[in-house]
Amino acid sequence: MSGFLKHKSLPLITQVVIISLVSISSFGDNLTSKWGLDWYGYYEGKNLNDRVVDPTNQIFELPYASVVSDFRPDGKFSFGSFDLRVQPRWEFTEDWIGYTDGARVSKAHGYFDFSQIYLNWTASDIFMFSFGLQNYQWGPAEMLSPSNGLIHFSTSQRSLIWVEPGHWLGRINISFGKNWSLIGIEELIDNRKPAWIAGSSFSPRGLVKFEYRTDDGTNYLGMTAGGSGDNNLQSWVGEYATYSPLESLSIYIDARQVRGSYAYYPETVGNFVQMQQSLYTSNQIYGLTETGLRYEGRVDSRIEYIQNDIGYTREDFTQAVRGASQLSPFLPTNLPKFLHPGLELYSQHYLYGSIRIPDLGKKKLYTVIARCLYSITDSSSTYSASIQRIWGDYVNLFLEASYLTGENNTELGFINEAELMAGMRLSF
């Protein structure tokens, strides 16, 4: 339990909660509130591969088995044009960790955190203001949201138990009806999650987003531009759009372009590899583009192609793994830079496919989802499948499995090769 209540920004969150609750509760009888609670209990087992990076498991301490109890209350308080959303999270985990010397230990830890806590003020039909810890995302693609440079991809985000960590955002939405939007977002305070680019410190960052939707809501086009005054986030321009030529068919794109790259790349220095920001001063324009095709009939299926110009080549990745695993004067600095290089995805080209089949079975209680991500760059891939079953009004049972293929110096093959999760969600 050593990590219990370890959230560093808790005092700030506490202040926001208390001030917001006191302000809103002063509205008395006109205050409305809605509460919900989800409890997740699940077992997760991993079959770990022989890794090149941290082969003894002394650094990452990846568990081969975990049991998790995760409470997720969700509160909404409303008065007039004000809304307060409070989503705390309280998780307990028991991990079983194995090392290559045969030692096995179990470790229990827990934490209390907030996924979201924000206050929203609808000032008029046109203006809306929001401040707090929140998850605000958009985009038609399933895998990435390149036009949103503030929130980055996580390998776990497709999991059934994933919760996107909130960001401390100040946001203004200017709406002209339901078709036109102009949105300004500023990330003002560090949310204390690991830096996206290793070694960089937080500084405020922001973006503006402009969007148009057709009257029937099926086609839309958005443009973004953003950046930071500091070197922890590159300035970018982004675009996203969806077009539906038929009711069940849509094609879409989500992209961003940057000048140069702040990401770390492996460079040979003598006999060693050092991770360096090699393209920092480059004037070349690089793109991260995700294009997709979606068919939604009885089954919801997608296929997406991702082009990541600033990603690693096969040779780059092999070198980066070498830099993060071989003894050298640069090893201590290489490892964090390899883990957090400032890239949404490591490789340059991917194919992604997913299929979702809801309402299966005679009583329509089952939902099945299958996904595959294939790195064209190094031929590694990850397959995942999940099945969910409704069990009465309060319970959802779920089973999720993933399998990674590829050599242990490839992007998707180098951590673990198989994972199984089974559990339940209990809702009140």
Next chain:
Amino acid sequence: MKTRLFFSILCLVFATTSVAAPSADLLLKDSDRSRGGNLKGITWDIEIKTEDDGEVNTRDFSVKAKGVDALVEATSPARNKGEIFLFNDRAMWFLKPGLRKPVSISARQKLSGQAANGDIASTNYVGDYDGKITKTEKIDGVDTYVLELKAKAKNVTYDQIRYWINSTSHLGVKAEFLTLQGMILKRATFEYNNHINHEGQSIPFVSKMNIIDAKFSKNKSAITYMNPKEEAHPASLFNINNVNR
């Protein structure tokens, strides 16, 4: 003289009849209003009770609707609580706690059972369909006009509707929803035990819609409409960028 008198009376009868018979558009406009259409906006709670092959399910939602747009929040059962559906005409967006971003879903996906999305949002038959009065009929002792409605565009919930409207109150009492080929998909009846204040007047408002699958009569849904009130909803309420996640 007798002949002239007879023609005069006949003319008077025809004239009276033509004045008394309202247009299809007027009937639809009036009937829509009591189902949430042609208002500044409507807020209501609904319960959808679905019977599918003997399996009974109940789901509750709170709805804010205006024209072709609706913001729908699931309130029960617990496993669905907090799920949000935003209808922008034929486009539908789905959000739920923990979901990374809003996901667009096909309008073909229904919220529950036989209830189409168009049954949950406000009704706008006068805007979506070309109507024609084809005959009059008595339904449970009530005089009705029978209207044949044909979709003006492909993107509406149903291709064709046969609609029985009370000739006195102008309330829709019964409907058959048909395919383009004229095959009946579903049948529905309506009850009006609610009232709302509209422009200073209390008007009857839909309280229940019973829907039965035309092929499998065991499959049915009952939508109960509760606490309806006319409220002006700004268009920006139905902008997906403004929906709290």
